[in-house]
Amino acid sequence: MAKKKQTIDEVIALFSDYLRSIHRADSTVHYYNRQWKKVKAFMLTHKIKYFDRSVSEMFFTSTLGKYEYRSLRYSGKNMVNLIEALHEFQETGKVLKGTQRNPPKIFTGVIGESMLEYITRRQALLNLSKATIHNYYLYLNRFLLHLNEKGIKKINEISKHDILSFTRSISPHLLASKSIALGILKGYLRHLFDQSLIESNYSIIVPRVNYDKQPKLPSVFSKEEVTTLLGSIDRSSPVGKRDYAILLLATKLGLRTSDIVALKFENIIWEKNIIEFNQVKTKKHITLPLLPEIGNAIIDYMKYGRPVSDEPYCFLQLLAPHDRIEKSSVGGLVRYNLKRAGIKIGNRKHGPHALRHSFAEKLLSNKTTLPVISEALGHSSSESTMYYMRIDINALRQCALEVDLIPSSFYQQKGGHK
Template sequence: MNEVQTIDELVISFENHLRSLQRSRFTIRQYWQTWKPLKIFISANNIEFFDITVGKQFIKSKLGAYEYANLNQMQRRLVNTVDALSVFQQTGKIHFGSAPLRRNPPKVFTGEIGILMEGYINFRKTTFGLAKSTANNNIRSLYTLFLFLEDKGVQKIDDISEVYILFFIKNLNPSTLSVNHSTLGVVKGFLKYAYEEKVFSTDWSKIIQRTNYKGQPKLPSFFSTDEIKSILNSIDRSNSSGKRDYAMILLAIKLGMRVSDIAGLKFEDIDWDKHVLTFTQFKTKKSITLPLLPEIGNAIIDYLKYARAVSDESHCFLQQLSPYKKVTAEDVSRVARFYIHRSGISLKERKHGAHALRHSFASELLGNKTSLPVISEALGHGHTSSTMFYLRIDINQLRQCALDVSLVPSTFYQQKGGFVS
């Protein structure tokens, strides 16, 4: 299509196309709720024709610099509607996959401020060995600040001042508390780093106060024993994909392994003689040893003997299609979601990804009154405090996890001067 059209001409064509697809009046009305402010924006800025550039300008005027994944439902609807109109203007069709405005552009740091930010990120990676997800969060947070400063015309380090930092804090989206908490933590660390490196003469990090935000207030999602059985029974183990999927899901359910570690499992990690799995966790970079339960061992053997494609790949689990590369963490997550849905169990408001299987494993240990240090070790946590937060343990549950303490002999109370008389 890619026709030059006014916004009025375009929305009429788009609406007619929606009707040809038999979309409901309610759906069309939702589109109009976005088109109205879009038309006002176009009129106010004396824009004659609509294209994707105009769409981006409109979205920026409403949301500023944004990460699609961090938007709330109303904000996503705004982006999706303008996105659909932009793609329709270019192709004459409605695109239902990932479209231009939903794909975040590469984050490119430029100028002396950008170089300083990249230096901080590299410092964090080198010093702390950040996991990829943590490094990406650092990049995302600093890029939010970078775009804000760029938008305000701040290009030199010496131009950064208390006023701009306070404005940055004020302009954060109040509906995304967890993102704001994370962003401000990274920015505070960056400002502290710049001061300690003598780049700033003032420690601007002191402007950012510690927040009382408590993450993950809801109880974790987990499945009952019967629901776990339903999930496992939904897997057809008569075909190659089912054999692989059954083995991978067992690792999550029976051992609480993360998807990244399931995807990264290698042959060298399996000690068949000692019946253990020993590997370095992707997230924590710490080694962990887990028992190779007979049920898991048999499932892995069944997959390796009768379903795994012939390959020199050192990783255990492979994708089903040529060239048979190792599965990714996303592959494992997708497999878990598929069978959780397929099992027919009631999900309601529970999360239903692979992490819920890991929570289920931990919850079962807790229900069996397993001591907290043992649960922590099984989950690969460095500290029991992480496990307590992970499980949202209350005082009563903590009492169940308590270790037995030997009775103190009466002679202890008869000590005088630090020794028994």
């Protein structure tokens, strides 16, 4: 059956409602609307009644001419992102993550083929996660584009200067990203040398980044703040019922966002009052207690808030087509409800992971042993859990050793302090 044609006003109205349902700020929605009104004016001028993808392409051609996305200025990229998000929503009922357009990573030529071969080899050897594979594609593609801009098409044409100029092009303010990018580049260059594709081992010239993955203390919210957060949610609405159940899973069980969005009905064993699943991040199987308040909140959402859907996932987007909730939406609802509860954020991070940290801090303050905390958080080793020890100063003080006082005779001996 053909899809119903829509005017741009109809699409904008539906998309604006959707953005508000996932807790985008009114100021953000108004900003998006200002961009979309440009297309509306274009359609009025050209007497176009219905909006679709072809209309946005005509608008881009009229406004930007023949363009390459990556060569646009920030304002141009932003306009393209928001207008493409509009017709993507029209076609799929979803919002693009962060309304960002990510051009496909294309690997052309001999160098591009060698990069793909390297990624395939690393994936087979190390069983890389999706996130790691994404980073390989992202940063090797950037290196390829850098080489293409310099007119370098063959592997043996890559020089020390080309490598160093690429490393300098990575923002020094993004230390985490730079550390990942240079690590991937170093591995690729070592691969080229091992395969005798280049004569020199250029991996040794890739600079190191002095980056500590955990330089700051984890952000946490106190027991009182968590109580205020949960108590402020309007549980009379479908969105409130869903958000309340999600926040309970984050604050009372410390679930990661990836596990919340992947939670299925089959993971809730009602007759045993447990929740069990394989964690998305670690693949480790975990069994957690189905606390009464969590069970009741999920039942309340299922009966009176969850859209009618055949999806096996517990938590869904509010608007059609009612797919499972996205990780970005969980982050949005956490930030929205913290702000709505009037909790002062300060310089703390205030996403879903901060609630997981808060759960760990609560366990530490109750003098829970490290192995039990590791099990509750689903860590693959206690070393990961040690990261959370830094958030509880009192617990750290208990680890301090008593220091014997130095007798006064020490200072009276020959050569002692006077």
